[in-house]
Amino acid sequence: MKKNKYLIIGALSLMIGLTGCSSDDSGDVVDPTDDVVIDPDPDPNPDPQPLNLSDYDNGSRVMMQAFYWDVEPRFEWWTNLTEKVPGWADAGIDRLWVPVATKGQSGGYSMGYDVSDYFDFGNYEQHGTTETRFGSREELETFIATAHDNDVEVIADIVINHNSGGGLEYNPYRDKETYTLFDEEHGNASGMFNRNYEDFYPNSVSNYDPGSLFYAETNLDHNRERVQNWLWKEDNSVAKYYKNVMGFDGWRFDYVLGFEPWVVKAWLDEVGGFSVAELWDGRASVLEEYVEETGSGAFDFAAFYKLEESLDRYEDLTNLQGEMLWQTYPEKAITFTANHDTEKDTNEDNNIKRSNKMKAYSFILTHPGYPSVFYLDYEDEAFKEEIKNLINIHNSLATGELEVLYADNDEYIMKRSGTGTNPGLILYISISNSTKRRSVSSNWNNVTLMDYSGNTTYNPTSDENGMVQIEVPANSYAIYSITK
Structure with a gap:
């Protein structure tokens, strides 16, 4: 390319x-x-x-990460977002990245990353609750419809490697019992994409896990045709159900270090849609290679770390001339100053200090790339009007070489x-x-x-x-x- x-x-x-x-x-x-x-x-x-x-609309817009870790109040998040959509749209936001929308093992406390049932959007009683942490399926559908009425796309967070919340079964490939049984009685009340130890690494086809750093026993094997069919190929696959039934417009692929790039490419070749990968690596060259292999966008962690180094760690703005993804692939680089992980990370090198947040936003909202603003920053009364003004500048004057x-x-x-x-x-x-x-x-x-x-x-x-x-x-x- x-x-x-x-x-x-x-x-x-x-x-x-x-x-x-x-x-x-x-x-x-x-x-x-x-x-x-x-x-x-x-x-x-x-x-x-x-x-x-x-008078100077340059056609550019901004994405919002419309959640933070452990959102409150529980069971009301979809309704909260529905109420805010019109104002966000007026401010120049055209996509909302939402949390994992299906039932996780932690039930009503789950942020969705302990994915259990890919088709339970808050309409099955399991793991101690019917609604997800964010609300009911009906409330989710109302939110998506409201977003579309305001010309805003909704981006689904997709976890397609590690699973959680299944039942115990004897696993001959590990010679012990593992929590790899997912059916109507064991963490998969929908009955769709039931799975067992043959669907996870290792199995009769694959002897090892190629990259998972956690949930090793329940890491899906994407080389198996059955797993591919359920995740993206068949008409009732996760990808097509999310897109055609629920109305999601695109994908945020969680933890892509846990599976091969060809999986994302195959998914996008099958269903299309906006896509951004969470490849947590500060090297622009690594991000560029991933974009080239998959065709997906990627969060520009190189730019994030250059901002952190320049404003916080080293207090040296010459670092802002370092290599970043937006320099080579501006249309594929999703720039950001904070997300749900960085804001809860205790390592100060993995987040940008509050006192420097607006300078960081001024950078990403004037430079090339597709900026993403963080819910807690935008809804912070100390920042809100300033971020709205920066979005206005981004969508108007931030153009050209x-x-x-x-x-x-x-x-x-x-x-x-x-x-x-x-x-x-x-x-x-x-x-x-x-x-x-x-x-x-x-x-x-x-x-x-x-x-x-x-x-x-x-x-x-x-x-x-x-x-x-x-x-x-x-x-x-x-x-x-x-x-x-």
């Missing part, structure tokens, strides 16, 4: 012709070359009129060139404790700019060659574009 590389230009190659200023604690602008305090540039237009961003104009340990400046009549934007991120100003080359000649994030009221005017001095507040970001 041919790769479309975005041009990423480092700081040193662009220093010629650029000048920089920063401020001391007094707020004065300082020329860093001689530490002489100079007067700030006068504001030539103290009251510029912003563009109407709705990308060029990194400047990067050092505490500053990062990026330009999107725009397309046609769309002016594009310039993103300026700083982790400095002082206000920063820097002169950069824009695509706009003799025009007043403003920060569409609202973080600064500094309104510079570009010169006849497009050079302009922009400002970013301390430990913040600004997103510049033209005014009327």
Whole structure:
């Protein structure tokens, strides 16, 4: 597959012709070359009129992870989501990734990842409950219908390797009893896709598990024709039932390290739909190879870790020029700043600090890729309006070729060139404790700019060659574009 590389230009190659200023604690602008305090540039237009961003719809939208770990209240989640769908759609969200929708071994407490019955959406009494943690099947169907009425797709979380909650049976391939019996009396009340030890590794066809790190005894063997038929091939398979009966529009494949890439490709070849894989690996090259093998999108863990390293771990924004999936496969890279796993992970290297969340969102919502926002962030009153504004900027001005104009340990400046009549934007991120100003080359000649994030009221005017001095507040970001 041919790769479309975005041009990423480092700081040193662009220093010629650029000048920089920063401020001391007094707020004065300082020329860093001689530490002489100079007067700030006068504001030539103290009251510029912003563009109407709705006039610049670039066709891009944003996905939301519409859950978090152990959502509350139990049995009401589908109803909660149904009520929020219209507002999310108005904000520019076009897909909702929902949790595993079927019954797990933990019953009413299950988040679905201990999958037991692939066809129990909250309508069979088993594992101590009829409803799933999220509600009834009828409530799920109402939610999906409401999403579709608002032109929003619903993405199903699919767990197709490890199973849980079956009954004990003697397993001759392990020479002991294993919980591999799934039927109407043992964790599979629907009676669809009943299974036993022959459907899991090892069996008469396969002697070993090729990659599962847990649930080893109940890891499905996708090489068996029967398993393939039930998962994606037959008319009543999991994939086709989810799509044609329940109305799901796509797939989030859980823990793809536990099975081979050909499985995802075969699934997508059979049923199609939007797809994103959870391949938890921070190496862009690994993610690229997976996209090429499967045709699926993938969460851009490379970008996630570059953001964590830059903003938290090393406090060095030059890391934002490292290799990330969106650079080579922007249409397949689902960028994110948090998910249900990272937010509950006690390893601080696996999550981005709350104090840096909005800077991280400013990055993914201005760069190429398909951004995903996290439910708890969006619904946080401290973040909500800011994220909504960033989504608005993403869906309007974040378009065109990308060029990194400047990067050092505490500053990062990026330009999107725009397309046609769309002016594009310039993103300026700083982790400095002082206000920063820097002169950069824009695509706009003799025009007043403003920060569409609202973080600064500094309104510079570009010169006849497009050079302009922009400002970013301390430990913040600004997103510049033209005014009327």
